Amino acid sequence: MPESESSQSLFATVLASTVHDMKNSLSLLGNQLDTIITELEENDHTRDCVAGIRYESSRINLSMMQLLSLYKIDNGQFKVQISEVEVADFIEDCVASHAPMADSKGISIEIDCEDSLIWFFDPDLVGIAINNVIGNSIRYTRSRLAVSVRVIDRKLAITIEDDGDGYPAPMIEDPEHFLQNINYSTGSTGLGLFFSATVARYHQKGEASGHISLGNQGTLCGGSFNIYLP
Amino acid sequence: MYNLIDKAEILVIDDFAGFRQTIKTMLLRLGAQQIDQASNGQDAIKKCLEKKYDIIFCDYNLGEGQDGQQILEELHHRNLLRPGSLFLMVTAESTRAQVMGAIEYRPDAYLTKPFTGEQLGQRLKRLATRNKIMQPIYDAQNSGQPDRVIELCDQVMAQVPKVKYSCLRIKAEQLEKLGKSAEAREMYEHISADQPVLWALIGIGRIDFQQGKVQQALQHFEEIRQNFSEQVSVLDWIARCQQTLGDLEQAEQTLLKAVEVSPKSVSRQASLGAVARQLQHTETAQKAFSKTIHEGHYSCKLQPEYYREYYDQTRQLAADASGRSLSRLVAETEAMAKRMERKFHNDPSALAANLGSAARLFSSLGKADKSQQLIKQLASAVQNPRCKLDAKDLQYLDETLKALPESSDSLRKTIEQIDQSLQQIRLEVEKQSEISPAEQAREFNRQGLQMARQKRPKEALSLFRQAIDCAIDKTNYCLNAAQIIIEHPALNCDSELLQQARHYLTELIQLEPQDVRQKRYHKLLSALDQRQQSHA
Numbered sequence: 001m002p003e004s005e006s007s008q009s010l011f012a013t014v015l016a017s018t019v020h021d022m023k024n025s026l027s028l029l030g031n032q033l034d035t036i037i038t039e040l041e042e043n044d045h046t047r048d049c050v051a052g053i054r055y056e057s058s059r060i061n062l063s064m065m066q067l068l069s070l071y072k073i074d075n076g077q078f079k080v081q082i083s084e085v086e087v088a089d090f091i092e093d094c095v096a097s098h099a100p101m102a103d104s105k106g107i108s109i110e111i112d113c114e115d116s117l118i119w120f121f122d123p124d125l126v127g128i129a130i131n132n133v134i135g136n137s138i139r140y141t142r143s144r145l146a147v148s149v150r151v152i153d154r155k156l157a158i159t160i161e162d163d164g165d166g167y168p169a170p171m172i173e174d175p176e177h178f179l180q181n182i183n184y185s186t187g188s189t190g191l192g193l194f195f196s197a198t199v200a201r202y203h204q205k206g207e208a209s210g211h212i213s214l215g216n217q218g219t220l221c222g223g224s225f226n227i228y229l230p
Numbered sequence: 231m232y233n234l235i236d237k238a239e240i241l242v243i244d245d246f247a248g249f250r251q252t253i254k255t256m257l258l259r260l261g262a263q264q265i266d267q268a269s270n271g272q273d274a275i276k277k278c279l280e281k282k283y284d285i286i287f288c289d290y291n292l293g294e295g296q297d298g299q300q301i302l303e304e305l306h307h308r309n310l311l312r313p314g315s316l317f318l319m320v321t322a323e324s325t326r327a328q329v330m331g332a333i334e335y336r337p338d339a340y341l342t343k344p345f346t347g348e349q350l351g352q353r354l355k356r357l358a359t360r361n362k363i364m365q366p367i368y369d370a371q372n373s374g375q376p377d378r379v380i381e382l383c384d385q386v387m388a389q390v391p392k393v394k395y396s397c398l399r400i401k402a403e404q405l406e407k408l409g410k411s412a413e414a415r416e417m418y419e420h421i422s423a424d425q426p427v428l429w430a431l432i433g434i435g436r437i438d439f440q441q442g443k444v445q446q447a448l449q450h451f452e453e454i455r456q457n458f459s460e461q462v463s464v465l466d467w468i469a470r471c472q473q474t475l476g477d478l479e480q481a482e483q484t485l486l487k488a489v490e491v492s493p494k495s496v497s498r499q500a501s502l503g504a505v506a507r508q509l510q511h512t513e514t515a516q517k518a519f520s521k522t523i524h525e526g527h528y529s530c531k532l533q534p535e536y537y538r539e540y541y542d543q544t545r546q547l548a549a550d551a552s553g554r555s556l557s558r559l560v561a562e563t564e565a566m567a568k569r570m571e572r573k574f575h576n577d578p579s580a581l582a583a584n585l586g587s588a589a590r591l592f593s594s595l596g597k598a599d600k601s602q603q604l605i606k607q608l609a610s611a612v613q614n615p616r617c618k619l620d621a622k623d624l625q626y627l628d629e630t631l632k633a634l635p636e637s638s639d640s641l642r643k644t645i646e647q648i649d650q651s652l653q654q655i656r657l658e659v660e661k662q663s664e665i666s667p668a669e670q671a672r673e674f675n676r677q678g679l680q681m682a683r684q685k686r687p688k689e690a691l692s693l694f695r696q697a698i699d700c701a702i703d704k705t706n707y708c709l710n711a712a713q714i715i716i717e718h719p720a721l722n723c724d725s726e727l728l729q730q731a732r733h734y735l736t737e738l739i740q741l742e743p744q745d746v747r748q749k750r751y752h753k754l755l756s757a758l759d760q761r762q763q764s765h766a
Contacts, residue, residue, distance in 0.1 A: 020322060023322070023343070023344065024246075024249075024343075026344070027252075027343055027344030028248050028249070028252060030344060030346070031252045031255070031256070031344075031346070031347070032252075034346060034347060035255060035259075038259065061344065079459060079460060081458075081460070082426050082428075082457070082458075083428070084395050084425075084427065086392060089352075089353075089356055092352055093345075093349050093352065093353070096346060096348040096349045096352055097345070097346050097348075097349055099346075099348050100346070100348075115392060116390070116391035116392045116394075118391075118392070118394065118395060120425045120426055120427070124342060127342075205426070
């Protein structure tokens with residue numbers, strides 16, 4: 001069916017360029033907001049307000065990236081681009097983009113990662129996944145957030161823990177398919193988890209493939225999110 | 231690093247003023263003071279000619295004109311990047327695949343949009359640290375000491391595991407340069423057995439290809455393609471293997487895929503044109519050469535002969551065209567000829583190599599006036615004493631001129647004139663090809679000695695180097711080069727040059743014990759020892 005194929009690829013192009021345009025605007029918006037935040041006095045209450053806008057704009061950005069990626073998965077156009085990643089730097093980058101929001105909410109973010117660790121994965125896709133989780137955790141945590149990295153069974157394990165109330169039980173049971181059960185009372189759609197799980201699964205090496213898991217027994221006594229990459 | 235930034239000369243290249251301003255604001259907040267901006271490749275090159283920058287931010291996708299990778303290549307080619315300077319390629323997620331494949335010239339880092347000021351600050355800080363760690367290796371690379379490079383790579387990665395893969399890569403590439411392909415291949419095998427490292431995987435195929443195992447290399451590259459489908463460098467290699475194996479149809483398909491992923495590469499479009507030409511796929515070939523010239527307008531990779539390839543393919547296409555498609559070809563050709571005249575108005579060799587084909591095309595398009603005008607330009611180009619043509623150009627021109635219809639007496643006269651000029655150029659070419667490399671080396675050496683007498687040590691050294699490059703028995707020229715470095719105050723203050731002198735003396739010279747030059751040799755060597763000690 002050449003006709004439907006070409007209209008599908010036209011749609012993909014239109015979608016990609018629209019997302020690209022919107023991301024450009026959002027990134028300008030975000031940077032201008034950063035400028036405003038740094039220029040406001042520490043005790044100015046509008047500062048929190050602006051930080052809130054900044055946080056939401058970065059969430060829209062992430063959602064759009066997820067949308068585009070999920071659309072590509074649906075079309076079979078989705079590809080991971082494996083490259084060499086210095087993991088400590090990668091994690092620092094992820095955390096740095098949340099610094100303005102975390103600061104304004106008085107949340108401290110700790111990183112535990114061996115400085116010399118190098119791993120091979122798609123830093124853009126895993127970055128979106130991680131950023132999403134950090135963003136959510138900032139919303140639900142009380143005062144602390146910890147990102148730690150280990151190598152377990154020849155897989156890179158990135159763990160994000162908070163001291164909030166933890167994940168709801170149904171989410172923990174089946175995090176990869178939580179998407180089907182949108183919870184309108186909390187506003188959580190599980191889209192981020194679905195995306196993280198998909199990104200992890202597309203990372204394959206030999207027989208091994210990646211996955212995610214959730215728990216409530218984190219070292220900070222709140223929720224804990226884990227992504228494992230072979 | 232903040233004192234790195236506040237003294238740094240910074241250039242921001244982006245076609246979108248909003249983003250330039252954003253990066254500028256971020257940098258100002260990080261303490262930067264000297265920030266210039268450019269909106270396209272041409273502007274950027276111009277700025278880099280005026281000033282050497284410490285940090286360059288370059289957006290990959292700059293709309294019309296050169297892309298970020300082309301700018302990076304151009305800067306390398308023109309030697310406008312200072313060693314130790316940072317080139318950061320700014321990309322969007324959607325373009326990362328086409329950008330990351332660059333194998334030959336790589337930026338120091340890729341920055342994916344969007345990023346915050348804090349992320350930028352961290353990246354710069356890390357890059358500065360990394361550069362500091364790697365600097366001794368870069369220095370050894372720049373002063374041409376391959377053994378030292380390898381030794382340093384081993385040392386540095388043992389001390390700083392974080393830069394392991396960068397060191398491994400440099401080491402393996404150095405081994406390849408030294409002709410130790412078996413050793414390099416083993417390294418690549420070892421690295422890629424552990425992790426899917428693209429450059430190591432490509433390295434294996436490259437070595438197999440160079441050793442003539444083309445079928446094996448092709449198979450290997452096809453396997454890489456499974457996991458790195460969007461990587462154009464892999465596609466380029468597949469096409470090259472297919473071409474070598476004579477499978478032009480497949481090579482054309484592969485190159486078509488590659489230009490779809492990354493359409494701006496000048497040499498890739500030219501390869502596609504050449505393959506399609508051989509297959510007599512005139513339409514594909516004409517389009518590819520048209521793109522080659524279009525994308526290469528400001529590029530160092532544009533070879534003058536791409537124009538005549540374009541004219542010849544267009545002529546063949548025009549033979550079967552009529553009506554609207556013919557008038558489109560006429561318009562396109564006229565624009566192309568104007569573009570060529572503008573680009574080469576000061577380069578009689580390039581004009582001479584292409585004007586014949588252009589004239590023949592115009593004549594077959596029924597534009598006799600324009601054709602005649604171009605022939606007259608050709609006559610004046612070949613009379614220019616600066617016009618240099620090689621044997622291939624000459625043969626090409628001969629054939630083209632013979633194929634031109636001789637419509638008028640005046641035209642016939644002009645062509646006779648051209649023939650005479652070409653005859654003269656031909657004689658010169660023949661005379662030149664008779665000079666042996668040994669004679670050339672002697673001539674360079676003679677000029678070098680003259681420069682030395684005129685107290686122009688740098689020019690002298692460069693001439694001695696040219697003599698070393700083309701001579702078979704290099705001894706005398708190495709002695710001269712080493713001596714001018716060691717003895718001249720303008721040169722012997724540079725420790726890299728001193729190291730080079732050592733390379734000349736200890737690695738390129740082997741003297742028999744009874745050689746009369748022994749005394750001079752040892753005198754130079756001990757003077758060099760003293761010099762280097764006083765440096766240390």
